[in-house]
Amino acid sequence: MATDTTSMSVKDLLGGAAAVPEFEIKLLPGWERHSGSDADKTHLDARIKRRFMDLHRPDLYATVRSMIDESYEKMKQEGVLAFFAATGADEDKVVIPGSIVVSERRSAAGESLDTTIKALMRDFGAAPLFGDVRFMRYEREKTVTMQDATIAQTSLVYLTPIPGSGRKRALQFVASFGRPVEMSADDDKVKAWKFAFDSCISTLRWKV
DSSP states (O other): OEEEEEEEOOHHHHTSOOOEEEEEEEEOTTOEEEOSOHHHHHHHHHHHHHHHHHTTOHHHHHHHHHHHHHHHHHHHHHTOOEEEEOTTOOTTSOOOSEEEEEEEEEOGGGOOTHHHHHHHHHHHOOEEETTEEEEEEEEEEEEEEETTEEEEEEEEEEEEEOTTSTTSEEEEEEEEEEEETTSOTTOHHHHHHHHHHHHHHTTOEEOO
C-alpha cells in the first residue's frame, strides 16, 4: 500500500473552525488523492476513461464515471475534503470499480457524536471496524440506473473522532463501489473489495 499524508483546512466549511489535523493513511495499490475542483474532475475522468478503454471494459468505466460524478457533486454540496480513486494503477492490476470520499461530520447543536453513533448502531447496524472502537462502520446499498444499465451500489461508511474535538467532530470516509445486480452481495469478489477498503481505512493515523 502507498502512504498518503494529508493536511486539510475546513475553514470555509465551518466558518473559521479549527482545521482537520494532518493524518496518514495507507492507500490501495494505484490509488491516489484528488481535490474537488472541476479541473481535477476533468483530468481524472480522462485518465479513468483511457484506462478502462485500454482494458476493453467500457461497462466498468460507465460505473466508475457515474460514481465520480456523484462524488464530485457531493463534494460541492457537502464540503468534502478529499477524493480517492485508482487512477495510478498499472493496467495489469485488479481495479476495484469504486472510490473513497473524505469529509467532516459534526454533531447537531455542538453535542457529542455519541448520540449519532447510537442511532447508526440502531438503524444501520454500525459496529467497530475490526473490533477497534475508534472506528465505527456501517453499510448502505441501493440500485442505480445509468443509461440502459442498472447496478447495485454499496457504500461503506466509517466514522472516527477528530482529536481534540471532544467527540463533537469526526472524520468520515465513504467507500463506494458498484457491481452487476445479478452479482450477489455475498460473492467472494464483493467480500474481497469490502475487506480491501476496511483494511485501508483501518490504517488511519493522526499526525498530532
